[in-house]
Amino acid sequence: MNQENINKYISLRPTYKKLSEKVGQIIEELLDINNINYHAVFYRAKTIESFGEKIKKPKYKDPLSELTDLAGIRIIGYVEDDVEEISKIIENAFDVDPANSMNKSEDLGVDKVGYKSVHYVCTLPSSRTSLPEYRRFDNLKFEIQIRTILQHSWAEIEHDKNYKFTGELPPEIQRRFKLVAGNLELADREFNQLSRDIDEYSREIAKSTEKGELEINLNSTALKQYLAIKFKKLIGEERLEPSFNGSNNESIILMELRNFGLSTLSDLDMIITPEIEKQINKYEDEGNFLGLCRIIMLASDVKKYLSNSWNNSWGTLAEDHRLMLSELNIDVDFIENYMEENLIPARNKAH
Structure with a gap:
């Protein structure tokens, strides 16, 4: 059964690859139009190997309809306020599935630090799928992740299967690992506040200049x-x-x-x-x-x-x-x- 699903995905993957490219390009255009600062937009279709590993889990009865990240887009902002602005744009531009979308920072709880990210599961709205160039993507789901650049760095280190920080580590190293995560979270907040302070300073300069001061x-x-x-x-x-x-x-x-x-x-x-x-x-x-x-x-x-x-x-x-x-x-x-x-x-x- 797994091989049958893998074969189906092999035939469908080019469509999901094109879907991720199209959505990524739409997002880049929307961010530019709205003058939103961002570091990068990445997009990809899930690899055949990754798909095969994921469907080994018994919870997937019909993986091609249940998996929501066959097409994935990742948006890297600079600070947390950028993530908030980008999130508003995503919610307005696509049909969001609220049941499968989440804010990972809220899931952490008050006593934990670590991986933070906003995840959306979306489909293209009918205003797009009614157009010939988007018709083949009707009802196809895709996942959008939004992170700050520090959150992205942390996630890349923590989740890379080939890197030494994965697996079960000695308690002392685990504790230090979490301390670093906490410091990164504090740094992220401080950068966000600094960004706000610079914006406020800019507004004050503008007012003074207008007054001739x-x-x-x-x-x-x-x-x-x-x-x-x-x-x-x-x-x-x-x-x-x-x-x-x-x-x-x-x-x-x-x-x-x-x-x-x-x-x-x-x-x-x-x-x-x-x-x-x-x-x-x-x-x-x-x-x-x-x-x-x-x-x-x-x-x-x-x-x-x-x-x-x-x-x-x-x-x-x-x-x-x-x-x-x-x-x-x-x-x-x-x-x-x-x-x-x-x-x-x-x-x-x-x-």
Whole structure:
């Protein structure tokens, strides 16, 4: 009987594989549309070997209809609030089977620590299965797991059958193992609270910026909020990307701004003269906050930027920035010639 079920699953597995891919892609699109931060979305169809092992359990009378994880999707968020937001999206996007869905953290009880995850058993809604490309997935179940990145790390270590932490361990090692799990849970909560605190700080910066209260020390969050409000028209027109194009660039531009002599948002605001702001709004196109800050400093004082802030790692101006600086009567050829003459080749930077 088991072999018969295995043979049936072999023939059905390509459908479950395609189902997991489709659902995974839907989830990625929904997370992006809703601006939800997430680390990764994984999807897979259960392997033939895993299916064969699972149906050996006597509780399965008709495994192909009883097993709910033949197609599986795992969503890794960063903090617990992300998991909550992602869960709402899943509940709205799919038909959830509440009887077979659960929150593993609630199942742990008050006296235990360890594996935490939100599990949903779902089917595609009729709004999708009525479409030709989804019709073959009608009534097929799939499982969605949602975890934080720390919960994911813990689960991978604890549940890997080939790793040394599995099986029955000596009591002292078991106790230490659970202590580590408890510390991870505390760390997860602290990261979540830190995330909330950063969001609250961002809101406070935004309110202060709107009021013109700019005596705020330069840092990544403050700078990002200030620029997002100052140049919101450009962002709305999709002519300016509200990012520094990488967290490392945030540190780089903060160093450049400080070397230029700026320590607060007020200092930065003072060098953005009405004429500079006018030219930025006129010419800025397809840029980001990194280039914007650099062009503001160049427009304010070319020699000061080149001697104090320029980090010898870039030497080409975008065409919109060339036009912008030219209209401000700044010699762009001088800038690029200076940079070309003093540029440190990438291969020599480590020396």
